[in-house]
Amino acid sequence: MDPASSGRDLVAALRTHDGLEVAEYRQERPFEVRRNGQRPSPEPSLLDFAQAGQFDWVIAGSESGVTAADWIADHLRLPCNRPEFLWHRRNKVGMVELADSAGLRAPRTSVVTSRAAAARLVAQIESAGQVDVIVKPVGSAGSDSCFICRDADEVEAAVDSVLGESDMFGARNTEAMVQERIHGTQYFVNVVSVGGEHTTTEMFRYGIDEADSRPHIYSAKTIEHAGPVFESAEQYVHELLDVLGVRFGASHTELRLEGGLWTLIEYNGRSMGPTIRPTSTSPGEGSAR
Template identity: 30%
Template sequence: MPKKKLAVIGASHFQMPLIERAQEKGCEVHAFAWQCGDVGETAADVFHPVSITEVDEIVRICREVGVDGICTIASDLATVAVSHVAEELSLTGNSVACMERSTNKNLMRRAFEAAGDPSPKSLLVSLEDDAAEKSHAVHLTESQLDAFDPCEHGLAYPLIVKPTDRSGSRGVTKVEADHEPGAVAAALREAFEQGFRREALVEEFAEGDEFSVEGMSWQGTHHILTITRKGTTGAPHFIETAHLEPAFLSPELDSRVREVVTHALDTLGVTFGASHSELKIAPDGTIRIIEIGARMGGDCIGSHLVPLSCGVDFVGAVVDVALGNEPDLTPAHEPRASASRFLFNAEDEALLAQVEREHPELVAYKQMTSDDTDGHSVTDSSTRLGHFVMSAASAADLAPYLPEQLAAYARGDAR
């Protein structure tokens, strides 16, 4: 029997778990990406040096090759090509309209607002000439940025300013009520610089702890696999420092989170594949959806933490769905605690060395992306030095190696 041909959008190390799992399942993997020496270029069976933004060319090649499915993990931008190819070639995948809503934060906010899904109040601000025609949009010239006041448009401080089309904390800034003069303008300029469009979303800051919800959908039925508790650097950029599964929510709150996310997935039109829903829960239990990606979560959440914590072959399920097969979500083992820790500086590198020295059995995976700690500045998720993943039968065993905001839950002090 000939091998199934699977197109994978992207070739960076983030796509390696997908490329390797697809090959293990007997697929011939065709990877598409701008040629720059990424590991997936040689790991894939066939590499096509085409930028993931060249959607029409990817469609042409996939039709010529006769691919049986297409997918990606951990990349919002790559899902755009996935949806277009799937729609053009009648393959299994989410619609182009779904991907537009799930990769543009403004369209997402408007969809949530119309459907009654809980999300922060927001305003689209743009330097593009056509933005003034968009709903809820304010068009500003460069000279008007310094005088722009979000309060005049019904927003209340503190605020979050971010690009409409990026992830990984890129271009995200919190602006407090007592901000310095020019802080809003500076935040907008940073968002414009980091985004692919010259657009930014200005929204009211949602109080509370951060979580993500990892799901898998098949024919419009959503399966929530687990909930992840997150640690971040806090204001102003909220770069993620660590993750913990399970999240240790009360049964009542856990149920409400699942209900909110399931409804929001329907709002976006997600019908197939992995999903990664980010939300915040205030001390009083109020839930606010920050954003939802119709793809697997990055930072090793989908590729490593989910399989370790709940035993589901999450990456394998992504492959199955792309090929038009109902995914097998049966756990392969009993639930375990799992966590990831990101490296920002030499102290974090020393912590990894400590774990490996004291309890090497806890370390399930590690990766260094840079060894330059001298004067290194972490500005977003892509500039962290690396990360490591841990797993244990008890979360308490992981607590000594987690930031205190997560360690308290792992120990049981904050539950």
């Protein structure tokens, strides 16, 4: 579903297997569940395509295909993730809510729909301490319209920027997320799940430059598949996947380690995105599994 970036590589790799047929579908407009509890249907041509084929699996080929792949797999009664958490797995606020409800550390998060609402929120933050937040869309990906804000003016300007644009999938941003900024070292954990059983394939430690208002990844180093960092991160992520109802497919979860505690940054229900430049990556002590 919507193969792009590493999704195109996945299609090419799958096609090297004898006896395995791969069909691709690219949506005209990404199908999304905009509200918790909403149950819309994808575009009719996608339904026709899905029902005409004899598929064994439906796999997201990029972030824009995550919701549609889950919805179609459930519709065809194929291996899929729990449908009642469809919104939570794509919406950055929803995933934080579920993580927090399960006792997994997650950033304090608010949603605003206007500059005035942002100003009121910042006043509350200032009354409790220094402003140090992240502003970004609730449903985009990567670092799209992601801002580091350290005062009221920066927050209001960032919210204006987010609400005035469409996300990278072409959907108009009607909400902006204002989230507590988590410090510490950032990691990402890649997992493949089958039948609700999770296997960690690799873990990387990011080098991120946050001196400016936009985060910039400049390095990634693999982590050895043993030791307290790997084991504690894996435990957190596998628990998170259970909470989000993940039972099938690849996932890419980002989290930060500060003071010996893990905190969620975000979950993504597909393979890791753009391939990191070889010049930015070193094998470290670990290896892909």
